[in-house]
Amino acid sequence: MLSWLRHYRRAMLPGDISAGIVVAMMMIPQGMAYAMVAGLPPVVGIYASILPPLLYALFGTSSTQSIGPMAIISLMTASSLAPLAAPGSALYGVLAAQLALLSGVVLLACGLLRIGFLANFFSRPVMSGFTIGSAILIIWGQLPALLGGKLPHVHLPSVLLGLGALALLMWARQYLTGTLRRIGLPPGAADIGAKLAPMGVVLGSLALVTALALDAQGVATTGQVAGGLPGLNLATSSAHWQPLLQPALLIGFMIFLISMSGAQTLALKRGEKLASNAELVGLGAANIGSALSGGFPVTGSISRSAVNFAAGANSQLASVITASLLGVALVAPNGWLALLPLPVLAATIIVAVLGMLDLSLLRTAWHYDRADAAALVATAAGVLGLGVEAGVVVGVALSMGSLIWRASRPHIAVLGRIAGTEHFRNIDRYSAATAPGLLMLRVDAGLFFGNVEAVNERIEDELAAHPDTRHLVLVLSAVNAIDTSALFGLKELNASLCQRGVLLHLAEVKGPVMDRLKQSDLLQTLGGRLYLSAAMAWDDLVQ
Amino acid sequence: MLSWLRHYRRAMLPGDISAGIVVAMMMIPQGMAYAMVAGLPPVVGIYASILPPLLYALFGTSSTQSIGPMAIISLMTASSLAPLAAPGSALYGVLAAQLALLSGVVLLACGLLRIGFLANFFSRPVMSGFTIGSAILIIWGQLPALLGGKLPHVHLPSVLLGLGALALLMWARQYLTGTLRRIGLPPGAADIGAKLAPMGVVLGSLALVTALALDAQGVATTGQVAGGLPGLNLATSSAHWQPLLQPALLIGFMIFLISMSGAQTLALKRGEKLASNAELVGLGAANIGSALSGGFPVTGSISRSAVNFAAGANSQLASVITASLLGVALVAPNGWLALLPLPVLAATIIVAVLGMLDLSLLRTAWHYDRADAAALVATAAGVLGLGVEAGVVVGVALSMGSLIWRASRPHIAVLGRIAGTEHFRNIDRYSAATAPGLLMLRVDAGLFFGNVEAVNERIEDELAAHPDTRHLVLVLSAVNAIDTSALFGLKELNASLCQRGVLLHLAEVKGPVMDRLKQSDLLQTLGGRLYLSAAMAWDDLVQ
Known part of the structure; x- marks a missing residue:
């Protein structure tokens, strides 16, 4: 616990400060957007980005993991809550926090029981298939927000704004690093600058909305954000413990899997060692913290953690700085947050999620091991056909099935x-x-x-x-x-x-x-x- | 298909005839008793013992497997149907056949898809724990029938009859083989004679009921049995396909597992080879046959198959003879079947099931591999605490969990x-x-x-x-x-x-x-x- 603080050296401070600022600027639009994916008011995404990383910093073991809302977990939250309450209702918010609480308890219990090995129930091809299927579902779910209406009905100003932001973001994703390098930025800074494109596009669109009064023309915006830090939330619905238990088990499992796979990649780069049972405790505490601050299930985000790492984070102090900055953003005058156009937030989600549509593992598996490739495709199809929760079950079943199948054909x-x-x-x-x-x-x-x-x-x-x-x-x-x-x-x-x-x-x-x-x-x-x-x-x- | 008939030699006939007769005499009380366990009228147990073995003889690969009602599958049938219909109602009978049909289709599909390797999802300790837990549930479920009422209310004549039959059967199980050998029977014949004790006790109790008019004193009996062979049953409830699907998957899985584990043991004794995918097809056809003749899910019974084997069965002709004799019993005057006292049938179930309470695997595992012993106990506890269907899921989860756990600690x-x-x-x-x-x-x-x-x-x-x-x-x-x-x-x-x-x-x-x-x-x-x-x-x- 807090061993990073005991071994803290002054030389680590500049990297942590710069990473903390960069991730905070990335987190504001991303947190709000992922709250939308979860069916929650955008500000809840900020709430869920403050206490969870602070608690993770206390109990977790990764030095660069960035804890907060994440696309797939938000999708699972929405799909778990959909049968129980209407998005936007007070009950929906209560259940989202309750789901985070239950997931946190599940994770904590698994950590204390030292059963982190359960993460091995998912093979990588299955995880890849799961991610691809979820990404497609998320993009599909954002189309109405992007186009300002359900197809075939669209709202023209929203379409223009949404598709414009989408084009800009996709251009930035592909070429901004190169452009920034050509104008003289060093490679690392150019890379990080490109990652801040969503924040820039969001701020630009805000200016556009204000200048052209686009909200009056029917472009949906985030709406009034309650000012101030989140209060202590202890509301639960006693009738919903039981129906939330199974979703909490599945979501807890995926929180751990997603966080570990990201953290492992970064730990390997530094030759660090993660303790999977301590990670379970850290993630459990983070989710309980999210519940207490009125948030929803959170995990370590692979893309955000990579930015944190690249921006120079040396320890969890970077995440503490990010969380503090987000707290300041909530306390400072934030009337401007009310005018963020939803089509642009939808565009940031879609571009962020495009990175999850990674077919390289499928290509490798296709040549290396056809059965693994089939498991990948079947899991993606399961997520698309049966939903994201059933997709987890399909994934576990396929991983286990392939294991038993191989085992049943010994040489x-x-x-x-x-x-x-x-x-x-x-x-x-x-x-x-x-x-x-x-x-x-x-x-x-x-x-x-x-x-x-x-x-x-x-x-x-x-x-x-x-x-x-x-x-x-x-x-x-x-x-x-x-x-x-x-x-x-x-x-x-x-x-x-x-x-x-x-x-x-x-x-x-x-x-x-x-x-x-x-x-x-x-x-x-x-x-x-x-x-x-x-x-x-x-x-x-x-x- | 029917390869045993093409290679039939005359020398195999005497063994097949004697085994066919012995198993038929064992099957009548057992079939009726297991129909009771399934919550069905006793005669349905005879129905389910005629067409299924004939179809298995066409498609299956084991030479000595005896197909028909079996205790655990009957227990699972009762627990699957309990939430859907009242035992004894017409709907209950329809759903029992429909469950057999669905299980049969599941088995057939698995056989045609050649996924027999799925049986490997259950380890032996888990199977042993499942069997022990199921045996305890079955015994517990028969106590009211044995004692003529729900505790603390009992019906004294029933108690005397039931406990008397129980004592006699337990004595026969322990000592009858020895007694028969001492009076001059050869070992094999003495063994088989002892296996017919249930039929003897049932016939004796029938005589007692008739002589003392015990039914008039309140001892429950089987009641009027519809004469004649079962008609073609095509009744299904369209509202119940969906709720029966998951039970059918679990029951199909257990039908295959139970049948294979019995057949494997016998096949090893003869150096025969079973084709697991052909077995799936045989068991699928048998269950569809059971559905068409108004029966309920059936499988290969380990204990009955062992008797079949010991009584000299050389081929599936023995089962064909058994089925024919049961058909004759239904067509012949069978008013006597109406007076079989239920406490005695309950006693035969309890004694048959006592053989399933085998702790030898637990003892071995305790010394050999503590984790396997723990999985056994946990599965038994799962069956007792959560029910027999959840027990299957617990068993699969534990088998897979132990597999992943071992795999995650490579040497x-x-x-x-x-x-x-x-x-x-x-x-x-x-x-x-x-x-x-x-x-x-x-x-x-x-x-x-x-x-x-x-x-x-x-x-x-x-x-x-x-x-x-x-x-x-x-x-x-x-x-x-x-x-x-x-x-x-x-x-x-x-x-x-x-x-x-x-x-x-x-x-x-x-x-x-x-x-x-x-x-x-x-x-x-x-x-x-x-x-x-x-x-x-x-x-x-x-x-």
């Missing part, structure tokens, strides 16, 4: 002896000799419930192909573990082989595996013997 | 060279020398999304412990596969190490793994080199 080699040596190799790859009556199989995977049937089937196939077999030697050099299911599988195999007059032998059992087997009765009941090496089994069994 | 060894040899070993187990600036790690598991973070963390730990490292060699001799997630993990590791001035080398990459890696750009971007063996890496990198 098993029939071994033969390389003439004149002590070496045994796969007879399909090497010219190695087998001996009559002796069948040697090497299983290249740990034995567990997922492959015990497959191993059995393969053994029966080989026995059918070698009907003269009297001795079956399982070479376990690549078997790192044998679980209880596989132990029973081996016992049944042994009994079945005994009945058929075949002796089962084990060779090259690893130390930790042998330690376990000694706790069972397999070794006492084994029809055959235990050999230290395949060569010793051969010498003993071949006459 | 990684720091390698050193055994002086004067080309052998490299774990420096914790052998006295092997390391070289300054060179760190060699052997990962003893396939690299995939479940362990990519753990491998990364361990590498960072080792790098922190060896800050002078200039070359990191990953020895991949035990890595059988690298999935897309792990490929990206390696690419990121490589980039991160390059930044820090450490070169990443790979050694002893297996053939199939290398074939894949060549489809990616990892090898081009690798900071270090590729070595055929750990010794070659050492020789090249140590000056």
Whole structure:
């Protein structure tokens, strides 16, 4: 806790200050926009960007993670609350905070139970598919705000403003860094300058709205923002604990996954180490903080954290500075925030989310592992077809399904002896000799419930192909573990082989595996013997 | 299909006939009792024992599997239908058949899609916990029928009859085989004779009810059984397809799991091979057949199949004979069936289910692998606390959780060279020398999304412990596969190490793994080199 503060060095201060300012300027339009995605008033996005990063700074372990509203979590919030309350209603706001509270408690509990390994339930292709599907849903959801009406009805001034901002932002995304470098900025500064384009476009559009009185012409704006810092929010709806529990579990899971995947990337760049259970506690505290300040579920944002990192953040002090600046923005006169045009905020969301439409993993997977590519596409389709929450379930199911599927097809080699040596190799790859009556199989995977049937089937196939077999030697050099299911599988195999007059032998059992087997009765009941090496089994069994 | 009939030999006939008769005599009380467990009239249990085994004989692959009602599936049927209709109502019967139809379609679809590997989602400890929890629920559910009323209210004549039958059956279960052998029966026949005790007790109780007019004294009996074979049932409730879908998925999964685990045990005894996808088709057809004859979900019964096997069944002809005899029993005068006392049927259920309360796997797992034992207990607790359907979900989650947990803790060894040899070993187990600036790690598991973070963390730990490292060699001799997630993990590791001035080398990459890696750009971007063996890496990198 706060170990970054104990080791703080003065030299870290300038980087933290500049990163704190840059991220605050990025956070204002982004926080407001993501609150819109969540179906909440824009100011709630600012509320959710103050207390959460302060609490994360207390408990979290990443030095550069920027905690606050994030597109996918906002989308999940909206989709969880939609059946329970109308967006804009007082109940909706209460439920959003309650959802953050429950998600925070879930995260905190997982952290205290030390079950951070659960994040491994999602493979990267599935995460990529989930992100792509969510990005498309978010863009689709912003079209009415961008165009000032639901298609086919649009509001022309809004369309012009929205599409203009969109074009400007897409140009900035592609070319602004280069332009800034050409006018003399150093590479790092140019990069950061380009990231502030949304703030610039938002401020420009504000000037435009004011000058042309566009709000009077029907362009929707954010509307009056309540001034001052958020008050302490303790409102909950007792009737909604139960219907919010399942969404909170799914959202808590995604909060952790999204935050970790971003933080890992940055930690790798600095050779830092993240403690996943401490991260769970940090994210849990952040979400409880969001709930207490009337916010909604928050997480570490990959894009914002990358800017924080690039702008020189050396510690969580940068986030503390960002949060302080946002607090100042709420306390200072902020009547101008009321006139931010929604079409422009929608454009900033769409451009931010375009970065999530990254197909590079799909391309790699397509060439490297077609099954992973299929899982990616299926998860994206699940999010689009069934919604973002069902998408999480589809993702977990596909990750687990592919795991079980791979596990159920272990590589098993029939071994033969390389003439004149002590070496045994796969007879399909090497010219190695087998001996009559002796069948040697090497299983290249740990034995567990997922492959015990497959191993059995393969053994029966080989026995059918070698009907003269009297001795079956399982070479376990690549078997790192044998679980209880596989132990029973081996016992049944042994009994079945005994009945058929075949002796089962084990060779090259690893130390930790042998330690376990000694706790069972397999070794006492084994029809055959235990050999230290395949060569010793051969010498003993071949006459 | 019907391959057993094409290869039928005359010598198989006597065994099939005797097994067919024995199983039919076992099936009558059991079928009626399990229909009671499912909340259905007892005769429906006979209906569900005729067409299903005939269809399984057409499509299934096990020679000795006995298809029909089974305790756990009946329990799941009752718990699925309870929220939808009142037991005994016409709708309840329609929904039971509809559930069988949907389960059958699910099974058939899985078979045609060839996704039988999904059965591997359940580990054996979890299956054992599920069975134990279900057995306790079934016994608990039969207590009112056994005692003639809900506790604390009991009906004395029923209690006497029920507990008497229970005592007799438990005695028979323990001692009848021995008694029959002492009076001269050969071991096999004595064993089978003992299995017919339930039929004997049921017939005896029938005589008692008739002689003492116990039904007039308030002992509940089966009541009038509609005579004749079941008619073709096409009734379904269109409002219930959707609420029945999820139960049908869970029940279909358990039908397959239960049937396969029984059939596997018997197949191993004969060295037969089961085709899991063909089994799915056989079980799917059987359940659709059950639906068409007004039955309810059915599966292969482990206990009945074992009797079938022991009584000499050589092929599915035994099941065809059983089904024919049950058909005859329905067509013949069967007024006597109306007087079967329910307390006695409840006693037969309880004694049958006691066999499921098998703690041997728990004992083994307790000594062999504490985590597996915990999963067993947690699944049993889940069934008891949350119900049998939620228990399936808990079981899958625990199986997957333990899999991910194990996967997230791969064994990684720091390698050193055994002086004067080309052998490299774990420096914790052998006295092997390391070289300054060179760190060699052997990962003893396939690299995939479940362990990519753990491998990364361990590498960072080792790098922190060896800050002078200039070359990191990953020895991949035990890595059988690298999935897309792990490929990206390696690419990121490589980039991160390059930044820090450490070169990443790979050694002893297996053939199939290398074939894949060549489809990616990892090898081009690798900071270090590729070595055929750990010794070659050492020789090249140590000056």
